[in-house]
Amino acid sequence: MSVIDILTRVDVICKKYEKYDVDKLNADNVSGDDAFARLYASVDSDIESALQKAEAASSEKNRAAVVALNAEIRRTKARLLEEIPKLQRLAVKKVKGLSKEELATRSDLVSALPDRIQSIPDGSSTGAKTGGWTASGSRTGIRFDTTSDGRFDSEYFQQTEESNQFRQEYEMRKMKQDQGLDVISEGLDTLKNMAHDMNEELDRQVPLMDEIDSKVDKATSDLKHTNVRLKQTVTQLRSSRNFCIDIILLCIILGIAAYLYNVLKK
Amino acid sequence: MATQDPDKLMAKADNLTKLSFTRWNADWRNATVLYEQAAVGYRFKKENEKAKEAFEKASKGQEMISSPWDAAKHMESAAALAKELGHWNEVSDFYRKASELYRECGRSQPASDALGKGASALEDTNPDEAVQLYIEACEILEEDGKEQMAFDLYRAVTSINVKLERYTDAATFLLRWGVAADKCNAVNSQCKAYLSAIIVYLYMHDFQQAQKCYNDCSQVGSFLSSDQGRCTSKLLSAYEESDVEEIKRLAQSSPITHLDHVIIRIARKLPTGDLKELKKEEDKAEEQTLDENDLT
Numbered sequence: 098m099s100v101i102d103i104l105t106r107v108d109v110i111c112k113k114y115e116k117y118d119v120d121k122l123n124a125d126n127v128s129g130d131d132a133f134a135r136l137y138a139s140v141d142s143d144i145e146s147a148l149q150k151a152e153a154a155s156s157e158k159n160r161a162a163v164v165a166l167n168a169e170i171r172r173t174k175a176r177l178l179e180e181i182p183k184l185q186r187l188a189v190k191k192v193k194g195l196s197k198e199e200l201a202t203r204s205d206l207v208s209a210l211p212d213r214i215q216s217i218p219d220g221s222s223t224g225a226k227t228g229g230w231t232a233s234g235s236r237t238g239i240r241f242d243t244t245s246d247g248r249f250d251s252e253y254f255q256q257t258e259e260s261n262q263f264r265q266e267y268e269m270r271k272m273k274q275d276q277g278l279d280v281i282s283e284g285l286d287t288l289k290n291m292a293h294d295m296n297e298e299l300d301r302q303v304p305l306m307d308e309i310d311s312k313v314d315k316a317t318s319d320l321k322h323t324n325v326r327l328k329q330t331v332t333q334l335r336s337s338r339n340f341c342i343d344i345i346l347l348c349i350i351l352g353i354a355a356y357l358y359n360v361l362k363k
Numbered sequence: 364m365a366t367q368d369p370d371k372l373m374a375k376a377d378n379l380t381k382l383s384f385t386r387w388n389a390d391w392r393n394a395t396v397l398y399e400q401a402a403v404g405y406r407f408k409k410e411n412e413k414a415k416e417a418f419e420k421a422s423k424g425q426e427m428i429s430s431p432w433d434a435a436k437h438m439e440s441a442a443a444l445a446k447e448l449g450h451w452n453e454v455s456d457f458y459r460k461a462s463e464l465y466r467e468c469g470r471s472q473p474a475s476d477a478l479g480k481g482a483s484a485l486e487d488t489n490p491d492e493a494v495q496l497y498i499e500a501c502e503i504l505e506e507d508g509k510e511q512m513a514f515d516l517y518r519a520v521t522s523i524n525v526k527l528e529r530y531t532d533a534a535t536f537l538l539r540w541g542v543a544a545d546k547c548n549a550v551n552s553q554c555k556a557y558l559s560a561i562i563v564y565l566y567m568h569d570f571q572q573a574q575k576c577y578n579d580c581s582q583v584g585s586f587l588s589s590d591q592g593r594c595t596s597k598l599l600s601a602y603e604e605s606d607v608e609e610i611k612r613l614a615q616s617s618p619i620t621h622l623d624h625v626i627i628r629i630a631r632k633l634p635t636g637d638l639k640e641l642k643k644e645e646d647k648a649e650e651q652t653l654d655e656n657d658l659t
Contacts, residue, residue, distance in 0.1 A: 164583065300511070
């Protein structure tokens with residue numbers, strides 16, 4: 098028996114015994130006139146799917162996918178937390194066919210929901226990495242010349258006007274240099290960004306070029322085949338016997354035409 | 364033959380396809396040729412409504428004679444004419460049909476291009492539909508492993524979402540862009556996408572989300588050590604210290620100026636709202652954690 102046969106048989110058997118399926122019956126019963134039950138069921142299923150996503154995120158190797166999944170989980174959590182007040186209002190309403198104990202359990206269920214929602218892991222507890230990494234990034238403290246800070250001990254140094262002017266000029270020039278270097282660094286940043294973008298663009302175009310390559314190869318081989326066949330056909334047509342027959346027939350036609358012309362001229 | 368009246372061509376083609384007592388099988392091959400000629404004729408005469416119908420029928424004909432590629436091309440022409448006529452729901456339908464036909468041919472790039480064209484046509488009039496079309500286009504490319512081509516589509520989605528002020532959606536798509544960039548090792552684009560997402564969260568004045576997003580993204584090593592990662596950490600610490608000058612200075616700095624112009628515009632408007640409120644929220648959160656520790 099093949100797999101498909103087994104599957105169809107299983108489907109038929111399941112359909113036959115559907116009325117004994119307790120879970121399915123419960124699910125059908127729940128969605129009725131009861132708005133609370135419906136909303137609660139939908140919130141429940143959202144929580145389940147969010148938990149599944151959280152599990153997928155924890156087992157996912159690809160970090161970027163983890164980031165995207167966590168963001169989605171957070172969005173779902175925020176949305177569910179907004180629905181809680183609605184549920185609470187619906188829980189207090191009296192619905193026919195329900196006992197007082199059921200109403201009490203409903204409000205308990207609703208109050209348990211926020212905790213359940215908050216406990217869905219969304220990767221926000223692993224947050225301690227930020228502190229240690231910032232220090233390695235600051236590169237602004239490069240010093241080339243320790244005597245350039247301008248502090249000169251007055252004991253060992255007497256200021257004359259000339260040296261003052263000289264120092265002022267030196268400071269001005271240093272400032273101008275710093276400004277120039279800032280401009281250069283901005284330009285280099287732009288260049289770096291453009292270079293990265295060009296890199297990515299070229300990476301994007303490499304597979305396209307490969308495709309073009311293979312397609313053009315196929316097209317040239319097709320053309321070669323067609324050319325060979327065409328050559329064969331033309332040589333067949335131009336075989337010398339046909340050629341001679343063509344010339345003879347042409348001469349005959351010209352003879353007839355000349356004869357008719359002569360006859361008509363008279 | 365091409366100078367024949369398009370109406371006559373249409374009538375002839377309709378005759379060939381209508382089943383009647385004398386005709387048991389519709390002659391789609393000849394009918395398609397006539398429909399195409401009629402469509403070109405109408406387009407030349409600028410009768411857009413009739414040209415659109417003719418293209419639709421030509422596309423149906425091509426489908427019948429099993430050439431989905433030509434059918435898809437005609438569908439696209441019909442959709443372009445529908446766009447000029449302003450029948451927006453027809454535009455989305457036609458482009459979707461064209462994309463399906465391209466997928467039948469097994470060519471995912473033109474399929475997603477068709478959806479992209481439809482989405483850009485609908486951007487102004489029906490942005491929700493446009494976003495939907497862009498998402499479908501991205502999914503087609505990602506299924507086929509061609510995420511590189513999806514970058515432009517993600518950019519367009521983000522700009523529509525920011526225009527509609529749906530910032531959570533915009534941030535979600537930026538993170539999905541990051542996933543796509545990661546798959547094709549486009550580190551620069553990935554870091555830019557993450558930086559943009561954090562800026563969007565900060566623009567929504569949701570500092571907690573921004574923090575969480577940064578913590579998540581720091582798990583990706585290449586983001587942490589990149590220019591964009593450093594800029595983000597400086598931005599977040601400036602927010603923590605409520606230093607408005609620093610925030611404004613960072614918004615003018617180079618990593619942010621190299622992002623998409625939509626993001627630059629909202630970055631220049633940072634900080635939105637009162638920074639002291641954020642501090643109060645944070646202090647409250649810290650106090651709560653301290654209480655929990657006391658109980659244990």
